[in-house]
Amino acid sequence: MFTGESFHSLDAKHRVFIPKRFQRVLGSEADGATHLVLTHGAEPCLYVFSNTGFDAALERLKTQAFGGGEKLRNLQRRFFSKVHPTQLDTSGRIVLPEGFRDYAGIEKEIAMIGVANRAEIWDRQRWESLIANADLSEMDSILVGDDDFTQRGPETPLSN
Numbered sequence: 001m002f003t004g005e006s007f008h009s010l011d012a013k014h015r016v017f018i019p020k021r022f023q024r025v026l027g028s029e030a031d032g033a034t035h036l037v038l039t040h041g042a043e044p045c046l047y048v049f050s051n052t053g054f055d056a057a058l059e060r061l062k063t064q065a066f067g068g069g070e071k072l073r074n075l076q077r078r079f080f081s082k083v084h085p086t087q088l089d090t091s092g093r094i095v096l097p098e099g100f101r102d103y104a105g106i107e108k109e110i111a112m113i114g115v116a117n118r119a120e121i122w123d124r125q126r127w128e129s130l131i132a133n134a135d136l137s138e139m140d141s142i143l144v145g146d147d148d149f150t151q152r153g154p155e156t157p158l159s160n
Contacts, residue, residue, distance in 0.1 A: 001025065002048075002114030007124055010108055014101065015093040018048075019112060022119050023092055026050045033087045038094065040082040041120055044104050045127075046096070048112075048119040054083075056117070096121070 006019050018026070018036075026034050027050060037054040041047045049057060061076060082103075086094050096106060104123055111127035113120050122130075 001116055002119045003116075005111055005113040005127075008110050008112060010096065010101075010106070010110065011093075013095065014098070015089070015095050016110055016112075016121070017091070017093050018088060018119075020092070022048070022112070022114065023088065025119075026088075027052075034092075035085065035087045036094070038084040038086055038096075038100065039079065040100070040103050043130075044123075046100055046104050046106075046121040048121060049117075053117050 002022055002025055004019075004021060008016050010016050018034075023034055026036050026048075029035050029051070035051050037049040037051065039047045039049070039054075061079065082100075084097060084100065088094060101107070104121065105126055106121070106123045109124035111122045111124045113122065113127070
């Protein structure tokens with residue numbers, strides 16, 4: 001499971017270090033290398049999946065292909081067109097391709113955060129702004145399994 005946050009800088013070749021705790025989650029393949037999948041995230045960030053984690057996300061997304069209508073098909077097109085399989089170099093780094101950096105607004109400083117089944121790479125300032133303005137008032141409802149909250153979602157106000 002990906003958890004925690006860390007801050008890193010891109011080097012001159014647009015490489016960023018993947019923290020050791022994330023490297024352990026990614027695991028090594030039979031060839032001894034650590035492979036991962038980089039994609040555009042929902043917000044302007046990048047998702048980092050292990051191969052196994054990506055396969056699970058892929059299974060959920062591809063099984064809904066044709067029944068979801070045009071909106072879902074367009075989402076799939078967008079998602080799958082921005083998949084970048086890669087691997088760590090011997091120093092534990094990956095290269096962030098230009099289009100990925102542009103999408104996430106990453107220039108130099110990044111925040112790498114764990115979000116259970118994936119890691120996310122954010123422009124550091126964007127991440128710090130998001131966290132500074134985050135409303136965590138309903139976190140208890142999620143943690144204790146409030147069925148009303150999970151069914152209505154965090155965007156739907158409580159009814160009296």
